[in-house]
Amino acid sequence: MTFRRSLISAAASAVIALAFSASLPVFAQTVLKAADVHPPGYPNVVAIESLGKKLEAATNGKYKIQMFPAGVLGSEKEMIEQAQIGALQIARISLGPMGPVVPDVNVFNMPFVFRDEAHMRAVIDGPIGKELMDKITASPAKLVALGWMDSGSRSLYTKKEVKTPADLKGLKIRVMGNPLFVDTMNAMGGNGITMGHNDTFSALQTGVVDGAENNPPTLFTANHYTTGVKFYAQTTHLIIPEIFVMSKVTWDKMSKDEQALLMKFSREAQLEQRALWDKSVSDYSEKLKAAGIQFVSVDKKPFYDATAPVRAKHGAAYADLIKRIEAVK
Ligand code: BDP
Numbered sequence: 001m002t003f004r005r006s007l008i009s010a011a012a013s014a015v016i017a018l019a020f021s022a023s024l025p026v027f028a029q030t031v032l033k034a035a036d037v038h039p040p041g042y043p044n045v046v047a048i049e050s051l052g053k054k055l056e057a058a059t060n061g062k063y064k065i066q067m068f069p070a071g072v073l074g075s076e077k078e079m080i081e082q083a084q085i086g087a088l089q090i091a092r093i094s095l096g097p098m099g100p101v102v103p104d105v106n107v108f109n110m111p112f113v114f115r116d117e118a119h120m121r122a123v124i125d126g127p128i129g130k131e132l133m134d135k136i137t138a139s140p141a142k143l144v145a146l147g148w149m150d151s152g153s154r155s156l157y158t159k160k161e162v163k164t165p166a167d168l169k170g171l172k173i174r175v176m177g178n179p180l181f182v183d184t185m186n187a188m189g190g191n192g193i194t195m196g197h198n199d200t201f202s203a204l205q206t207g208v209v210d211g212a213e214n215n216p217p218t219l220f221t222a223n224h225y226t227t228g229v230k231f232y233a234q235t236t237h238l239i240i241p242e243i244f245v246m247s248k249v250t251w252d253k254m255s256k257d258e259q260a261l262l263m264k265f266s267r268e269a270q271l272e273q274r275a276l277w278d279k280s281v282s283d284y285s286e287k288l289k290a291a292g293i294q295f296v297s298v299d300k301k302p303f304y305d306a307t308a309p310v311r312a313k314h315g316a317a318y319a320d321l322i323k324r325i326e327a328v329k
Contacts, residue, residue: 075196
């Protein structure tokens with residue numbers, strides 16, 4: 001043993017002895033990787049980071065959440081796949097790309113299924129929201145639904161002004177990866193093109209698409225507003241909640257108490273995100289207006305009517321549930 005090695009091994013023994021004598025917890029820390037397509041500071045990212053801090057404190061450091069923001073671990077489709085095999089522990093995604101994985105969630109993904117954002121919140125906060133989370137967890141997808149998040153309303157942004165379905169004719173509009181959204185955009189008059197969120201900026205910039213649809217915080221933070229889009233037509237055609245899910249592989253390794261703790265902090269994360277969300281919508285709407293984006297108010301009725309066949313086709317299997325959603329005040 002060289003002098004250096006013996007020094008290292010002496011130091012290592014000292015650390016172990018110290019850990020035992022001070023009865024410090026002697027366990028390997030479990031780092032839970034969490035991913036989001038949004039950048040640091042976005043309400044969803046902040047809420048998951050804060051959940052991580054609470055979990056770390058409450059478990060004396062046994063669990064720690066490491067956030068991978070800004071799409072560094074790939075698209076939401078890829079995040080879901082990684083979580084399913086246990087390569088990612090927490091995926092914060094839109095319910096949009098969950099549709100192809102757990103078809104039952106598509107009931108919330110349908111155009112104009114909620115009257116407004118308050119209606120959507122009342123639904124996710126109540127028994128129907130709980131039922132849908134349970135369906136995700138009980139599905140063969142190997143994911144455990146932890147909580148909902150807000151994502152406001154999605155409206156259309158384009159380089160050319162759009163006020164009616166006829167104005168959308170011939171325009172390629174990026175939508176999230178789910179056939180339901182392609183059908184929706186086509187019914188609204190445009191051509192729906194699917195791609196991941198983090199590919200949309202360059203697609204807008206290079207003219208691969210003529211527009212996209214999203215909420216004000218995303219339009220701003222993903223820099224889509226710098227690509228030449230000028231008009232933000234307030235169609236509010238989709239009011240889709242976000243969700244954060246845990247890999248079942250990870251969940252099954254946690255004790256019942258740890259799972260209960262995680263659920264408690266997840267509920268708190270949902271409420272924390274909501275408060276941050278409301279502020280971020282007004283802040284980013286102001287920033288967009290200051291940057292010259294024109295918010296165009298449109299008559300929603302023609303878009304609602306045009307998408308009736310989409311609700312008929314994709315909602316047929318959920319007719320009773322849709323009636324219950326409509327009945328929520
Ligand atoms: C944003 C959602 C994000 C989606 C993105 C999209 O927060 O989860 O990935 O839209 O359009 O509003 O892909």
